[in-house]
Amino acid sequence: xxxxxxxxxxxxxxxxxxxxxxxxxxxxxxxxxxxxxxxxxxxxxxxxxxxxxxxxxxxxxxxxxxxxxxxxxxxxxxxxxxxxxxxxxxxxxxxxxxxxxxxxxxxxxxxxxxxxxxxxxxxxxxxxxxxxxxxxxxxxxxxxxxxxxxxxxxxxxxxxxxxxxxxxxxxxxxxxxxxxxxxxxxxxxxxxxxxxxxxxxxxxxxxxxxxxxxxxxxxxxxxxxxxxxxxxxxxxxxx
Amino acid sequence: xxxxxxxxxxxxxxxxxxxxxxxxxxxxxxxxxxxxxxxxxxxxxxxxxxxxxxxxxxxxxxxxxxxxxxxxxxxxxxxxxxxxxxxxxxxxxxxxxxxxxxxxxxxxxxxxxxxxxxxxxxxxxxxxxxxxxxxxxxxxxxxxxxxxxxxxxxxxxxxxxxxxxxxxxxxxxxxxxxxxxxxxxxxxxxxxxxxxxxxxxxxxxxxxxxxxxxxxxxxxxxxxxxxxxxxxxxxxxxxxxxxxxxxxxxxxxxxxxxxxxxxxxxxxxxxxxxxxxxxxxxxxxxxxxxxxxxxxxxxxxxxxxxxxxxxxxxxxxxxxxxxxxxxxxxxxxxxxxxxxxxxxx
Numbered sequence: 001x002x003x004x005x006x007x008x009x010x011x012x013x014x015x016x017x018x019x020x021x022x023x024x025x026x027x028x029x030x031x032x033x034x035x036x037x038x039x040x041x042x043x044x045x046x047x048x049x050x051x052x053x054x055x056x057x058x059x060x061x062x063x064x065x066x067x068x069x070x071x072x073x074x075x076x077x078x079x080x081x082x083x084x085x086x087x088x089x090x091x092x093x094x095x096x097x098x099x100x101x102x103x104x105x106x107x108x109x110x111x112x113x114x115x116x117x118x119x120x121x122x123x124x125x126x127x128x129x130x131x132x133x134x135x136x137x138x139x140x141x142x143x144x145x146x147x148x149x150x151x152x153x154x155x156x157x158x159x160x161x162x163x164x165x166x167x168x169x170x171x172x173x174x175x176x177x178x179x180x181x182x183x184x185x186x187x188x189x190x191x192x193x194x195x196x197x198x199x200x201x202x203x204x205x206x207x208x209x210x211x212x213x214x215x216x217x218x219x220x221x222x223x224x225x226x227x228x229x230x231x232x233x234x235x236x237x238x239x
Numbered sequence: 240x241x242x243x244x245x246x247x248x249x250x251x252x253x254x255x256x257x258x259x260x261x262x263x264x265x266x267x268x269x270x271x272x273x274x275x276x277x278x279x280x281x282x283x284x285x286x287x288x289x290x291x292x293x294x295x296x297x298x299x300x301x302x303x304x305x306x307x308x309x310x311x312x313x314x315x316x317x318x319x320x321x322x323x324x325x326x327x328x329x330x331x332x333x334x335x336x337x338x339x340x341x342x343x344x345x346x347x348x349x350x351x352x353x354x355x356x357x358x359x360x361x362x363x364x365x366x367x368x369x370x371x372x373x374x375x376x377x378x379x380x381x382x383x384x385x386x387x388x389x390x391x392x393x394x395x396x397x398x399x400x401x402x403x404x405x406x407x408x409x410x411x412x413x414x415x416x417x418x419x420x421x422x423x424x425x426x427x428x429x430x431x432x433x434x435x436x437x438x439x440x441x442x443x444x445x446x447x448x449x450x451x452x453x454x455x456x457x458x459x460x461x462x463x464x465x466x467x468x469x470x471x472x473x474x475x476x477x478x479x480x481x482x483x484x485x486x487x488x489x490x491x492x493x494x495x496x497x498x499x500x501x502x503x504x505x506x507x508x509x510x511x512x513x514x515x516x517x518x519x520x521x522x523x524x525x526x527x528x529x530x531x532x533x534x535x536x537x538x539x540x541x542x543x544x545x546x547x548x549x550x551x552x553x554x555x556x557x558x559x560x561x562x563x564x565x566x567x568x569x570x571x572x573x574x575x576x577x578x579x580x581x582x583x584x
Binding site: 052054056070071072073074077078082083085088089090091092093094098101102103104105106112149150152153 | 326
């Protein structure tokens with residue numbers, strides 16, 4: 001099991017009395033893209049937020065074999081996992097470059113300089129805009145900046161919450177191709193998406209989440225061919 | 240009015256302005272890191288001044304009990320806030336910072352106060368008593384609502400101000416006190432006499448302004464503190480400890496406040512509520528500096544100080560009205576000229 005990067009077992013997350021995530025178990029093997037698909041309100045974002053430590057949870061979360069359930073967010077970033085949240089959460093009144101440099105807050109200065117060059121190579125648009133305030137970027141550029149900022153911490157696991165949300169199809173294609181490149185570069189990905197079609201095409205492994213529970217899981221290509229998934233999530237009737 | 244009076248007024252204005260500048264700079268600092276409009280900044284002035292004045296007389300100031308109380312309450316709140324992440328190491332660390340440290344300071348005060356130490360040693364002791372109150376206060380009053388809107392934080396700040404002023408009355412009494420000057424040096428310049436005390440105020444104002452401007456704009460750590468105010472969740476997601484950012488801002492604000500008080504105390508009698516009005520003038524300077532620029536805040540504070548000096552000469556009964564009216568044209572100008580950058584709220 002040493003190739004398991006992140007392992008979540010029997011995770012429960014509640015908002016007061018409302019159980020948003022109920023006994024969820026998922027695995028992210030090293031070097032793979034794993035996706036969690038599901039409708040709005042299924043608990044996907046809650047799951048990611050709990051994995052990152054933004055929300056308190058019950059159950060077990062292990063990252064590279066270490067139990068991180070009670071570690072604060074900042075420690076989890078330091079141990080090699082980052083989250084690109086649905087709302088990006090950028091530093092709007094700071095320039096793009098400062099946003100990126102702060103992404104590398106926990107790595108050494110030399111790694112930070114090395115990393116920012118890589119991010120600029122991956123997202124040339126950010127280099128063009130590096131003096132511009134983050135709050136003045138377009139939606140696609142903000143998503144790139146949020147991903148770039150997360151990559152600055154040299155994560156081994158990158159968690160992405162709805163990276164395609166609100167973006168034009170061409171930009172979505174760009175973002176997804178960058179995610180594929182990241183896997184080749186050795187970063188494992190946990191991707192939460194409503195755009196099930198694109199997510200299943202990209203991922204190695206997939207989970208389907210409904211009402212706070214995992215209802216199906218398997219190889220992404222198998223799920224993409226499953227008549228129930230096709231009908232419910234891919235928006236076309238099964239033939 | 241002859242030129243000598245003019246010079247006296249300007250000197251008086253610049254000295255007061257430098258004090259307002261210090262507090263304005265602290266107000267900008269706290270806002271830049273926490274989005275809190277820190278009304279109780281002036282209470283640190285009072286606490287610093289009165290603690291020093293009591294130490295000068297060889298008495299143990301009541302602020303030591305306040306420090307102990309703040310520490311204990313902050314400890315309990317800290318444990319409650321981080322209950323999902325607690326382990327023995329964390330509890331030990333918190334106990335050290337919030338229980339052991341104030342106990343040591345109280346013990347040191349009981350030991351040192353009766354010795355009637357020289358003024359500079361008393362100043363250090365007064366700082367040691369007041370400075371930790373900053374981060375304790377942050378933990379008690381602001382950390383639990385750190386995500387709230389600027390308005391909510393402002394209302395909490397007013398509550399904290401009223402409580403701290405009340406506690407000041409309780410621990411220091413209604414009588415005013417004065418402290419011994421740090422230095423008795425004086426330098427005649429033409430008709431004016433510049434004392435060592437005023438020189439140290441000028442120096443402190445300039446150094447704080449320059450140091451804070453540098454710190455928040457150049458090193459990544461300073462930017463990280465600013466990032467905390469811009470987007471708390473974003474800051475946590477890049478690994479910045481946002482509660483630590485708040486504590487750092489508050490310890491700096493408490494030190495600046497207490498130092499201001501300690502430097503003012505030998506020049507004027509300080510009462511339990513004196514700090515508030517000084518702090519309010521610092522706040523006006525900070526507003527003129529858009530709660531963002533340290534040098535602009537200091538310049539504005541000098542304008543406030545000089546305007547006050549001239550107002551008290553020409554129309555002393557309208558002194559405060561004139562000074563506080565300064566803020567209105569500035570607010571109008573700021574609201575007309577501000578560029579709104581979309582924030583993801």
